Amino acid sequence: MGVVLLGALLVASLWATIAPPFPPNTTVADPLLGPSGTHWLGTDNVGRDVFTRLLLAGRTSLLISGAAALLACVVGASVGVLSGYLGGWVDSVLMRLVDALLALPAILLALVVGVIIGNGPLPLIVALGAIFAPAFARVMRAPALALRQRDFVAAARNSGVRAPVIALQHVLPNALTPLLVQFAAVASNVVLLEAALSYLGQGVQAPEPSAGRMISEAQRFMYSDPLLVIAPAVLVVLLSAGWNLLADGVQALLSPRRGSALPTRGRRPVRRVDPTENSPQNSAPPRGPETLMPIASVPNQENRP
Amino acid sequence: MNEKSTPSRRVVLAGAALVGPFAALVGCGGQDPEAGGGDQGTPVDGGTLTYAVGTQPAAGGVDPMVATALAAQSVMNLAYETLLVRDDDGQIQPCLATEHEQVDDLTWRFTLREGVKFADGSPFTADDVVYTFQTYLQATTSKKAYLGGLDQIVAVDPQTVEFVFDAPNGTFLNAVAHRETFMIVGAAGYGAASEDDRQRLTYGTGAFQLTDWQDGVSLTFTANENYWGEGVPHLAGIQMPIITDESTRLATLQQGSAQAVAFTDGTVADQAAKSGFELGELNFTQSLPIFVNPESGPLADVRVRQALSLALDRQALIDVAMLGYGKLSLVTPAGDPAAPQPDGDTPNYTRDVAEAKALLAEAGQPNPTVVLSYFGDVSQAQHPIYELMQQQCAEAGITLDLQATPTSELAPIFTAGESFTDLVSLPWSYRADPTFYFDPFLSEAGAMNHWRENPDADTARDLLAQAKATVDEAVKADLVQQLVDEVAQQVLILVPMAVPQNYEVWDSAKFFGYTTDPYGSRSRLPQSWVQS
Numbered sequence: 001m002g003v004v005l006l007g008a009l010l011v012a013s014l015w016a017t018i019a020p021p022f023p024p025n026t027t028v029a030d031p032l033l034g035p036s037g038t039h040w041l042g043t044d045n046v047g048r049d050v051f052t053r054l055l056l057a058g059r060t061s062l063l064i065s066g067a068a069a070l071l072a073c074v075v076g077a078s079v080g081v082l083s084g085y086l087g088g089w090v091d092s093v094l095m096r097l098v099d100a101l102l103a104l105p106a107i108l109l110a111l112v113v114g115v116i117i118g119n120g121p122l123p124l125i126v127a128l129g130a131i132f133a134p135a136f137a138r139v140m141r142a143p144a145l146a147l148r149q150r151d152f153v154a155a156a157r158n159s160g161v162r163a164p165v166i167a168l169q170h171v172l173p174n175a176l177t178p179l180l181v182q183f184a185a186v187a188s189n190v191v192l193l194e195a196a197l198s199y200l201g202q203g204v205q206a207p208e209p210s211a212g213r214m215i216s217e218a219q220r221f222m223y224s225d226p227l228l229v230i231a232p233a234v235l236v237v238l239l240s241a242g243w244n245l246l247a248d249g250v251q252a253l254l255s256p257r258r259g260s261a262l263p264t265r266g267r268r269p270v271r272r273v274d275p276t277e278n279s280p281q282n283s284a285p286p287r288g289p290e291t292l293m294p295i296a297s298v299p300n301q302e303n304r305p
Numbered sequence: 306m307n308e309k310s311t312p313s314r315r316v317v318l319a320g321a322a323l324v325g326p327f328a329a330l331v332g333c334g335g336q337d338p339e340a341g342g343g344d345q346g347t348p349v350d351g352g353t354l355t356y357a358v359g360t361q362p363a364a365g366g367v368d369p370m371v372a373t374a375l376a377a378q379s380v381m382n383l384a385y386e387t388l389l390v391r392d393d394d395g396q397i398q399p400c401l402a403t404e405h406e407q408v409d410d411l412t413w414r415f416t417l418r419e420g421v422k423f424a425d426g427s428p429f430t431a432d433d434v435v436y437t438f439q440t441y442l443q444a445t446t447s448k449k450a451y452l453g454g455l456d457q458i459v460a461v462d463p464q465t466v467e468f469v470f471d472a473p474n475g476t477f478l479n480a481v482a483h484r485e486t487f488m489i490v491g492a493a494g495y496g497a498a499s500e501d502d503r504q505r506l507t508y509g510t511g512a513f514q515l516t517d518w519q520d521g522v523s524l525t526f527t528a529n530e531n532y533w534g535e536g537v538p539h540l541a542g543i544q545m546p547i548i549t550d551e552s553t554r555l556a557t558l559q560q561g562s563a564q565a566v567a568f569t570d571g572t573v574a575d576q577a578a579k580s581g582f583e584l585g586e587l588n589f590t591q592s593l594p595i596f597v598n599p600e601s602g603p604l605a606d607v608r609v610r611q612a613l614s615l616a617l618d619r620q621a622l623i624d625v626a627m628l629g630y631g632k633l634s635l636v637t638p639a640g641d642p643a644a645p646q647p648d649g650d651t652p653n654y655t656r657d658v659a660e661a662k663a664l665l666a667e668a669g670q671p672n673p674t675v676v677l678s679y680f681g682d683v684s685q686a687q688h689p690i691y692e693l694m695q696q697q698c699a700e701a702g703i704t705l706d707l708q709a710t711p712t713s714e715l716a717p718i719f720t721a722g723e724s725f726t727d728l729v730s731l732p733w734s735y736r737a738d739p740t741f742y743f744d745p746f747l748s749e750a751g752a753m754n755h756w757r758e759n760p761d762a763d764t765a766r767d768l769l770a771q772a773k774a775t776v777d778e779a780v781k782a783d784l785v786q787q788l789v790d791e792v793a794q795q796v797l798i799l800v801p802m803a804v805p806q807n808y809e810v811w812d813s814a815k816f817f818g819y820t821t822d823p824y825g826s827r828s829r830l831p832q833s834w835v836q837s
Contacts, residue, residue, distance in 0.1 A: 026696055031625055045572075046689045047625055115711065201681035201709050207692045220551070220572045220686065 002184070002246030005238060009058050016055030024052045025207040032225055041231050044214070045221060053209035054231055060210050061239050064124055064194050069187035071129030076136025077179055081167045083137065084144025095141065098134040106131050106189075107196055114202045124203055128193060132186045139182045143175035177254040184247030191239045211236045332512055332534030332831050333390050333400035333484075345817040352835040353542045354816060357554045357563040361524065361547045366504025367515055369488040370444040375734055375806065378485045379567075382826040383526060383543070384424075384507030384514050385488030388415055388434070388481050393823055395642025397482045401429065401489055401510065405478070407776065413468045413477065414461070422531040424507070424514045427493035431460035436492040438468075448487065450744070451480035451737060453773075475775045476738040479643070483737030484826045512538040512831035521547060532831070539818070539834035558582060558810060564835055565811035565819070570686045571630030574808030585809040585821030589632040589640035590735040593687065595677065595728050595799040596746055596753040599761070602727050603673035607761055610796035612661040612668075613675065614653035616701035617694060622801050626689035634803030635789040636742045642823060644739055645786045652794040661701040674704040679730040681709025690801055691730070719745070722752040728799070729753075734806055735824055739785045740772045746798055756797060765791045 022028045022039075027047035034042045041050035083094040101109075113127035147153055148171070156166050172179075197203035198212030206213070211232040218228030358376070365371030367380050388402040397405075402415040421429040435458045441448055442455070454472040461467055468477070480486045490496070494508035507515040512532045517525035524545040528538050546563065548554045551573045557563045558577055568574040571587075578584035603609045623631035635651065637644030647654050665671050675698075679691055688709070695705040717723040719731050731753070736742055745751045747762060747769050756762035768791060772784040792798060806825045819833035 025692075027625060027693065031628060045626075045628065046692055115714070119709065202711070205709055206688060206707050207695060216685065217688070220570055222552070223555075223576055224572075 002242050002244070002249050005242035006062070006246060009239060009242060010062060012055050013059030013062060016052060017059060020052045020056070022049035022052045024048065024056050024209055032221065032228075034225075035227065041227060042225070044228060045217065050214075050228065050231060053214065054211075054235055057209040057211045057214060057232060058235055058239065060121065060204055060208065061191055061194060061235070064121055064128065064204075065187040065190040065239065065243065067125045068128035068132065068190045068194075069183050071125060072132035072186055073136050073179065073183050075129065076133035077140045077172065079133065080137035080140025081144045081171055081175075082164075084141040084146075085148050085163060085167045085171055087145070087148070091141075094137070098137045101131075101134040102138070106193055110193060110197055111200070111202055114197065119202055119205050121204060121208075124194060124197065128190050131193075132190065135186060136179070136182055139178050140172075140175055143178065144171050147171045147174055177251070180250045180254070181247050184243050184250060188240045188243035188247065191236060191243060195236045211239075332532065332537055333386050333828065345813075348536075348539045348818060348832075348834045349836055350539050350834070351541045352539075353544055354540050354565065354830070354833070354835050355544045355546065355563040356565040356567070357546050357548050357557050358524075358567050359547070359549055359551065359554060359569060361518075361521065366518075367507055368500075368503040369490060370440055370446055371504070373447065379807075379825065379827055380515060380524060380545075381488055381507065381509075382484050382511075382828065383830060384511040385490065385509035386511050387484055387487055387489065388417075389478075390484055390828075391482050391642070391824070393642070395823075397478070405481075407478075408467070410473050410776070411456075411470045413470075413481075415466050415468075415481075417464045417466065418533065419464060421510055421533045423491040423494050423510050424529045424531060425491070425494040426531055427491055429489070429491065429510055430463045431466040432463075433489060433491050434458070434466045435460050436496060437489050438487065440490070441487060448480070450741070451476050451486060473774050473776055475773050475781055476740060478776075479738040484824055484828065485735075486737045513540075513543055523547060534831060538831035540830070543830065558812065561812070561815075564816040565809065568808040568810060569684075569806075571805070571808055572628060572686070574810050575628075575630075577810040582810045583813040585811070585819075587630070587805045587808065588821065588823040588825060589634065589803040589805055590638045590823065590825060591640075591732055591806045592634045592636065592638040592742070592800055592803040593690070593730065593732050594636060594746075595730045595801070596725070596755075597796065597798055598725055598727055598729075598755040599759060600724075600755050603670050603675055604727055606668045606670065607795055608664040608668040609670055609673055609675075611653050612664040612701060613698065613703060614793070614796045614799060615655075615657045615661040615664070616698045616703055617799075617801065618656040618697055619654065619801055621697070622690055622693055626693040627686070627802065627804065630808075631802035631804050634800055636792055636798060636800055637739050637785070637789060638735060638742075638803040640803060640805070640823060641735055641739070643782075644742075645782070645789055647793075650790075652790060653796060654793060656697075658701050661703075665702055672702045672704065674706055676706045676708055676727040677730065678708040678710045678715065678725060678728065680712055680715060682711050684732065687730075687732070687804070694801065719752050722754075724755070732804075739781075740769060740788075743769050743788065743792070761795045762797055765795065765797060 025048065028049055029039060029043045029047050031043060031045050031047045033039055036042070039049050039051065041054060044050055044053070079094055079098070083091045109131050110127050113130065114123065117123045117126060144167070153166060153170055156170055194203055195212035198210040199216045201216065204210035204213055214232035215229055218225065222229045360376040362372055362377035362380055363374045365373070365377065367377055369381055369385055372381065386401050388400060389397050389405060390400045392398050401418055401421060403418050404416040406414050408414050417429065417431060417434065423429060438452070438458050442452060454470040454474050456469045456471040459467045459469065489510065490508060495503060498508060505518050510533065512529055512534065513526035514529050515524060516527045524547070526543040528541050532538065548557060551568055551570050554566045554568065555573050555577055558566045559580060566577070574584055597604055597610065599605045619633055623629065623633070632639040633647050635645060635647050639646060649655065665673065677691060691707055695707055698705045715729065715731070718725050718729055745753045747754060747756060747766055765788060768784055768788040772781055772788060775781040775784060809821050811819060816835050817833060819829050822828045
């Protein structure tokens with residue numbers, strides 16, 4: 001459902017990018033016209049076509065939410081994996097830093113960052129990426145912490161594979177499910193935060209359309225022209241819901257109960273008692289998805305010099 | 306050039322004599338009682354008016370020596386009075402002074418009204434006037450600029466006071482007649498009050514006194530029992546709830562919780578008017594100047610500045626961006642009765658895209674990029690102006706780079722003279738004298754003056770200096786006209802339009818006898834009344 005929703009919004013955004021019905025930032029008719037065959041959602045207070053601006057606002061929001069979540073994912077996951085894998089004082093320092101960032105209200109942090117690095121889509125992506133990176137770090141640290149104790153990681157470590165390589169090649173892929181779920185959840189939050197910042201005048205700048213800005217600009221007319229507020233508000237809801245549904249879908253799809261080979265959010269597969277469990281070949285610790293890893297390529301300890 | 310002609314003493318006195326007896330009836334509101342509520346029945350004494358406002362006084366509270374914020378002015382106007390006032394036509398009328406005359410080029414004499422008392426019961430005398438102006442001179446207020454060259458203030462007798470200057474001052478009388486500039490305070494009441502009390506309470510001769518101020522909640526005014534106006538005020542008090550959100554203020558009016566509301570957004574006021582409430586006459590006393598920094602960048606070339614001005618369709622900005630709530634204006638706001646108005650001959654005011662492109666080509670900058678900064682977090686109703694300007698400029702090949710900036714970042718520009726890039730929009734309001742609209746960008750001390758030693762502003766500077774030193778009103782008006790034309794010719798500043806400072810709306814079924822005044826000072830409240 002999330003894919004369908006986001007896909008539809010993406011197609012609409014592409015349409016508005018390639019062949020917009022009207023120039024989005026230009027006065028094309030009288031101000032505050034109601035919906036008509038020409039202007040499906042009417043015109044705003046400057047006489048711009050609301051439908052066109054709404055489509056482009058969707059594009060902006062999709063771009064910012066996707067890019068900011070990706071940035072947060074790369075930065076946060078790296079920190080989380082390193083922290084969990086290396087442990088010790090590195091883990092303590094990084095996690096206290098993450099705790100400190102998580103303690104700050106996201107919108108306040110975004111406003112401060114915005115003042116420092118400026119407004120507009122790119123600074124927004126950077127600011128929101130930085131704000132949500134700690135969430136990824138928290139999510140990734142736990143599986144990294146657990147995985148570092150596993151045999152295949154120990155084997156890699158003992159065979160002389162460097163820590164960053166182990167983290168990237170062995171730990172990260174095994175924590176992919178929570179990462180993907182977190183990505184979609186963060187993107188949903190970014191949609192809301194970007195709308196809030198733009199509503200406050202600190203996000204996407206005029207005359208570029210953004211749902212938050214459109215709500216802010218139309219607030220004065222919400223009694224006389226309620227559609228000007230309702231339409232961008234619905235867009236925000238759809239975008240946020242789309243990402244959330246995607247997160248749920250990813251989680252459901254990759255859940256072990258559906259036979260997925262990837263672990264999810266720390267849940268361990270439920271094992272049924274097997275009569276052959278005590279056989280010699282099953283006496284090793286339960287084998288999880290790590291069996292997918294190219295462990296065979298890692299020389300065992302005995303082969304090390 | 307010597308323009309220091311002296312107005313006829315006889316003329317000044319005659320003007321005062323005509324209005325004086327009437328002014329004694331209704332106070333400094335000075336309007337015909339029939340004009341306001343005369344057709345709305347007999348005034349009823351007593352009752353409290355609830356008048357919802359959006360802001361409360363800021364720094365300096367309601368101390369006339371310190372406060373300058375608009376929200377403070379509209380409060381102080383109710384409590385403090387001035388020696389003279391201007392009527393709706395811009396003519397000077399008596400208030401606490403019944404007569405004024407210019408004895409010679411350097412001396413002004415005022416005869417004070419008898420029988421006036423401050424709210425605390427102490428009598429108003431010439432000593433209070435001397436105390437007031439000496440306190441202004443000692444205070445750190447920008448109002449002192451109007452007293453340039455003031456040598457001494459002399460209480461000739463209890464009802465007569467003289468101001469002696471050491472050089473002609475062409476702005477003094479206008480400043481004295483400006484309701485928001487030299488408000489008279491008493492040595493006994495105000496002088497004895499603590500600094501904190503002066504900022505939270507009032508000690509004037511006005512019809513209402515601020516007796517309680519709940520921070521962020523409400524302002525409470527009580528009728529001045531010692532008020533000198535006959536039969537006024539009718540109201541026993543005024544309650545001003547402070548409601549920051551425009552829509553909530555509208556709801557307050559619609560629900561009957563308030564009988565009157567002041568809006569800053571014309572569209573919200575229009576909604577109220579369409580619901581059957583009375584929208585007061587609009588007075589376009591707030592021009593929206595866009596200050597220019599020509600020290601670097603494309604605007605250093607006058608041809609680029611002229612192209613920018615020619616690219617603007619000001620009437621379209623008013624009709625579309627402000628939905629009609631604006632008026633063509635020069636630097637001096639269109640709503641100022643003493644200000645000249647733009648016309649077809651005003652340089653660079655009529656849109657001409659072809660000429661704009663030609664000028665840009667001549668300047669060797671066919672596609673300049675110009676930065677325009679404005680308040681991103683306030684004055685939202687004005688944001689469409691900038692967006693539409695951007696569209697209009699694009700047609701001439703100019704890229705207007707809009708920078709919505711937080712107030713905290715823009716404030717140092719007009720408070721501390723911090724520099725800015727290309728253009729910055731900072732609204733201003735009605736001022737006592739037309740020449741003072743030019744001070745921020747032309748006077749030596751002007752915070753937004755980036756024209757120092759720039760030859761493009763030489764003529765304008767000379768004209769400003771002459772106008773300030775000219776007392777003769779006709780000569781001064783001519784100089785001001787030349788000044789606004791020169792400023793428009795050189796595009797030393799851009800003015801898209803003037804807008805109303807406030808939109809006053811009231812329930813005409815409950816609140817009577819009230820009309821707005823051109824200065825937004827709510828000076829007719831003493832003559833108004835409510836009926837439950």
